[in-house]
Amino acid sequence: MNLTLKIWRQKNSKEEGKLVTYQVDGISKEMSFLEMFDVLNERLVAKNEEPIAFDHDCREGICGMCSMHINGRPHGPWTRTTVCQLHMRAFEDGETIVIEPWRAKGFPVIKDLMVDRSAFDRIMAAGGFVSVNTGNAQDANCLPVPKADADESFSAAACIGCGACVASCKNSSAMLFVSAKVSQMALLPQGKVERKDRVMNMVKQMDVEGFGNCTNTGSCESVCPKGISLHHIARMNREYLLANITE
Amino acid sequence: MTIDQYINSSIGRKTVMAATGLFLCVFLIEHLYSNLLLLFTDGGVAFTEWSHTLVHSMLIRLIEIFLFLAIVLHVVQAIYITKQNRESRPVKYAVYKVDQTSSWFSRNMGITGSLIFFFIVVHMWQFFVPYRIMDTVGGEGQTNVAQTIKEAFHNPWFVLLYVGSSAFLAFHLNHGFQSAFTTFGMNAKKYKSLISLFGSFFAFVIIGLGFSIIPILFYFGIAGKTF
Numbered sequence: 001m002n003l004t005l006k007i008w009r010q011k012n013s014k015e016e017g018k019l020v021t022y023q024v025d026g027i028s029k030e031m032s033f034l035e036m037f038d039v040l041n042e043r044l045v046a047k048n049e050e051p052i053a054f055d056h057d058c059r060e061g062i063c064g065m066c067s068m069h070i071n072g073r074p075h076g077p078w079t080r081t082t083v084c085q086l087h088m089r090a091f092e093d094g095e096t097i098v099i100e101p102w103r104a105k106g107f108p109v110i111k112d113l114m115v116d117r118s119a120f121d122r123i124m125a126a127g128g129f130v131s132v133n134t135g136n137a138q139d140a141n142c143l144p145v146p147k148a149d150a151d152e153s154f155s156a157a158a159c160i161g162c163g164a165c166v167a168s169c170k171n172s173s174a175m176l177f178v179s180a181k182v183s184q185m186a187l188l189p190q191g192k193v194e195r196k197d198r199v200m201n202m203v204k205q206m207d208v209e210g211f212g213n214c215t216n217t218g219s220c221e222s223v224c225p226k227g228i229s230l231h232h233i234a235r236m237n238r239e240y241l242l243a244n245i246t247e
Numbered sequence: 248m249t250i251d252q253y254i255n256s257s258i259g260r261k262t263v264m265a266a267t268g269l270f271l272c273v274f275l276i277e278h279l280y281s282n283l284l285l286l287f288t289d290g291g292v293a294f295t296e297w298s299h300t301l302v303h304s305m306l307i308r309l310i311e312i313f314l315f316l317a318i319v320l321h322v323v324q325a326i327y328i329t330k331q332n333r334e335s336r337p338v339k340y341a342v343y344k345v346d347q348t349s350s351w352f353s354r355n356m357g358i359t360g361s362l363i364f365f366f367i368v369v370h371m372w373q374f375f376v377p378y379r380i381m382d383t384v385g386g387e388g389q390t391n392v393a394q395t396i397k398e399a400f401h402n403p404w405f406v407l408l409y410v411g412s413s414a415f416l417a418f419h420l421n422h423g424f425q426s427a428f429t430t431f432g433m434n435a436k437k438y439k440s441l442i443s444l445f446g447s448f449f450a451f452v453i454i455g456l457g458f459s460i461i462p463i464l465f466y467f468g469i470a471g472k473t474f
């Protein structure tokens with residue numbers, strides 16, 4: 001495949017960036033999108049040019065590091081897919097692909113396509129944990145959890161914190177991420193102890209980080225690589241309301 | 248947490264939008280009921296009497312204050328939220344296909360909202376101000392309100408304005424109604440589709456059709472034959 005890539009290049013968080021055009025040829029349809037970047041970077045290095053900085057880690061769709069806004073959508077054209085799991089067969093030979101970093105005040109660009117997502121870490125540190133000592137794995141059924149709750153909690157726990165929700169939201173809101181984390185723990189007995197403080201502190205931190213306000217457009221849900229549902233946002237709203245009324 | 252901390256949080260702001268929005272929906276139902284009284288072929292008596300009852304009820308006057316308060320709160324919050332949301336993405340995308348993932352109307356509540364606000368101002372100036380503040384309409388020896396309405400809807404531009412605004416209102420509510428329920432935490436899988444289905448019915452059929460039918464019927468002379 002021969003492709004025209006328009007890639008966001010930005011030296012550091014202070015300088016302004018711009019889209020730079022690269023022509024790449026000899027790309028196989030079986031390559032993942034990140035492998036295509038590896039090839040391009042090797043060629044750039046061989047020409048003594050600065051390679052393109054991008055985030056990645058597991059390359060198997062579970063760590064949430066790979067973050068590219070490809071042709072106007074986070075993680076590219078496929079649904080429920082991370083960039084590392086996106087393959088070049090998603091594109092046509094001769095296509096022009098525009099690749100940008102996540103764009104949000106809460107995610108400042110570090111370099112090229114890499115953004116600083118430590119805002120998510122700080123939100124987690126504000127309440128996304130369980131501080132009771134849970135010890136070793138218990139015998140099965142020691143701590144009864146209804147199947148429906150376990151499933152629901154698990155569906156929220158599938159969130160990999162990639163930030164695609166923020167990237168696609170017209171308001172750059174982080175509600176889907178935060179609500180997944182709140183949901184996951186609010187549903188389980190271990191998470192019940194700090195239930196109220198958790199939601200209040202996490203929302204507070206979310207607001208401090210400069211993310212926008214959710215207007216329920218549902219864009220986040222449709223680009224989430226893990227299919228986190230909007231109803232977690234409803235649950236967080238409910239948790240927040242209840243916590244505020246009763247605290 | 249104090250109440251103003253709650254109101255100033257991102258979720259608190261949503262709650263204010265949702266609560267005021269739903270309150271305004273209740274008002275719309277009452278308003279629609281009054282409008283439909285115009286369709287009786289009784290010379291506008293039912294409508295005139297009902298307006299009279301409303302104006303002279305202490306309870307309604309009290310609710311009216313909350314109504315204006317709700318509009319102001321809804322608008323002020325909306326402006327604040329929009330401003331904050333704009334600031335949350337200082338560098339814009341070169342390519343942004345948000346159209347594929349959400350509807351235009353859900354993303355542009357500010358635009359439909361502004362148009363509705365503009366309409367409310369015109370509408371108030373046309374009917375509310377002369378009747379309730381200037382006292383030039385509806386009193387003894389003056390044209391009654393029903394006649395003023397009939398006259399206004401002889402003008403095709405007004406008809407267009409009213410029908411167009413009803414349409415924008417319908418789209419605004421189509422997103423707003425179900426969104427308000429999500430904000431209040433009611434979005435469980437069980438009744439999610441029921442809420443959005445009812446929301447769409449409420450928005451397009453009850454409000455959209457209900458409000459736009461009146462100027463159309465007056466314009467074509469089908470309504471208002473008896474006054």
Ligand code: FES
Pocket residue numbers: 055056057058059060061062063064065066082083084085
């Ligand atoms: S690199 Fe880990 S999810 Fe893509």
